[in-house]
Amino acid sequence: MARKSETRTELPGFDEAASGPRLGPTGRALREFADPKPLKSHGPARIIALCNQKGGVGKTTTSINLGAAIAECGRRVLAIDFDPQGALSAGLGVQTHDVTTIYDLLLSRTKSPSDAIQHTSVPNLDVIPANIDLSAAEVHLVNEVAREQILAGVLRKVVNDYDVILIDCQPSLGILTVNALTAAHGVLIPLECEFFALRGVALLVETIEKVKDRLNPVIELDGILATMYDSRTLHSREVLERVVDAFGDRVLETVISRTVKFPDASVAAMPITQFAPEHQASKAYRQLARELIARGAVA
Numbered sequence: 085m086a087r088k089s090e091t092r093t094e095l096p097g098f099d100e101a102a103s104g105p106r107l108g109p110t111g112r113a114l115r116e117f118a119d120p121k122p123l124k125s126h127g128p129a130r131i132i133a134l135c136n137q138k139g140g141v142g143k144t145t146t147s148i149n150l151g152a153a154i155a156e157c158g159r160r161v162l163a164i165d166f167d168p169q170g171a172l173s174a175g176l177g178v179q180t181h182d183v184t185t186i187y188d189l190l191l192s193r194t195k196s197p198s199d200a201i202q203h204t205s206v207p208n209l210d211v212i213p214a215n216i217d218l219s220a221a222e223v224h225l226v227n228e229v230a231r232e233q234i235l236a237g238v239l240r241k242v243v244n245d246y247d248v249i250l251i252d253c254q255p256s257l258g259i260l261t262v263n264a265l266t267a268a269h270g271v272l273i274p275l276e277c278e279f280f281a282l283r284g285v286a287l288l289v290e291t292i293e294k295v296k297d298r299l300n301p302v303i304e305l306d307g308i309l310a311t312m313y314d315s316r317t318l319h320s321r322e323v324l325e326r327v328v329d330a331f332g333d334r335v336l337e338t339v340i341s342r343t344v345k346f347p348d349a350s351v352a353a354m355p356i357t358q359f360a361p362e363h364q365a366s367k368a369y370r371q372l373a374r375e376l377i378a379r380g381a382v383a
């Protein structure tokens with residue numbers, strides 16, 4: 085990797101000594117996003133898929149904590165666990181066995197999402213859980229009519245009850261993920277600040293473009309979220325710099341730092357905003373919620 089400027093302050097026009105604006109990790113001036121106004125009415129929801137075919141990049145962590153942070157803003161949020169690993173369900177402490185799951189809703193046209201929706205300990209944040217059964221869905225959906233549109237059909241039944249629906253995708257670009265992209269208005273791509281982060285993103289963007297052409301003309305890229313950032317390492321800063329070079333303004337200003345508080349919160353089965361409300365990581369997800377509201381990606 086080409087070694088670029090060691091610190092951001094070397095960028096032209098942003099000399100700290102010249103008392104220029106203080107820069108955030110993405111190289112743009114740090115700013116606070118305003119507290120969002122309360123909503124006068126609720127729904128229909130904007131549907132956002134959290135997508136990256138690479139595992140361990142922060143899709144589930146972001147679905148949980150962004151969901152909780154948006155819910156704190158008085159928005160009604162439904163999080164869909166769309167990964168057979170069920171990590172979103174576990175992280176929010178909801179039942180995954182002997183309950184109706186997203187898999188049941190995909191396979192049965194008579195089941196209602198209200199049979200599957202579970203409340204969480206966070207007011208305004210509900211979940212439709214998943215478990216390992218969902219791994220059989222790809223096989224079952226292959227022979228279905230309009231197999232890419234089945235999740236969209238399920239979500240149509242609840243879209244008026246929520247302001248935001250977040251879909252936590254599994255790490256693949258198979259039929260389930262294509263279903264999520266077909267149902268969604270927007271895509272959020274979490275990207276870890278690690279060396280191979282950009283590998284595969286071109287394929288993901290190409291998949292989104294194909295879905296836009298063939299199945300879902302409204303879909304748009306809401307943003308790329310840098311996760312697991314470690315400001316102390318040059319490596320992390322360089323990766324982020326490359327991501328910004330490649331994607332420009334599509335990289336969200338909010339950056340999520342690496343901290344063990346996230347795994348700790350998962351073990352406690354609660355969002356970080358409840359587990360450690362004053363921690364920097366909670367503030368980062370609240371900032372992300374405000375940024376997405378300011379950008380119009382969330383009501």
Ligand code: ADP
Binds near residue numbers: 146342343350
């Ligand atoms: P994905 O859903 O993309 O596979 P996860 O959200 O499950 O990724 O994250 C993978 C692992 O990394 C989990 O153990 C999670 O707790 C941890 N993790 C996620 N975000 C962070 C972060 N910002 N700092 C430290 N650990 C994180």
Ligand code: MG
Binds near residue numbers: 145254
């Ligand atoms: Mg996950």
